[in-house]
Amino acid sequence: QKEVEQDPGPLSVPEGAIVSLNCTYSNSAFQYFMWYRQYSRKGPELLMYTYSSGNKEDGRFTAQVDKSSKYISLFIRDSQPSDSATYLCASRGTSYGKLTFGQGTILTVHP
């Protein structure tokens, strides 16, 4: 079993839709949770960074962490074609520990 599981999709939605991206993790030592966006042939770009359970909002993006169920989510409101990319969830234990990535979800937003 992978430590971080993510549905690879692909996920296709119309412009303006609310997108829900999800990951589960199995390692109870994971304390920090991140969402990265990766465009084709580019490196990952940090979108959201959370530590505690609950919600964190940044513009159209909301990250949600539920440590009791080991479930992390990213919501994108009013999705745009420019949001089309691969979204990677990642987790780590200690502050300076290595990241463990999910497989990534390919998202396409149609105009």
Added chain:
Amino acid sequence: GAVVSQHPSWVICKSGTSVKIECRSLDFQATTMFWYRQFPKQSLMLMATSNEGSKATYEQGVEKDKFLINHASLTLSTLTVTSAHPEDSSFYICSARAWSGDPNQPQHFGDGTRLSIL
């Protein structure tokens, strides 16, 4: 801020050649840099963790003699793929983390190097 530059972005070379990839933190000092490998439509797999001034720590299954890592300064780490073969063709990505008393410092990624071995 927090820009990581990776060079070259794409390299094609013959089997048996050694290839060096550079990773630079442009506007911050990076005590720790990470090297990842990514296959098409797959996630990033950590290859090694590089700390400035010390030997890199390799993940299980990664040949340290095959993938030489040097982190000689706080802004530069290099990955050398020695005697590269077609199976080494992949997308290699580095990331860097700044030294800071803030435990929440995230990793910042370069744009990757696409390596194609003929």
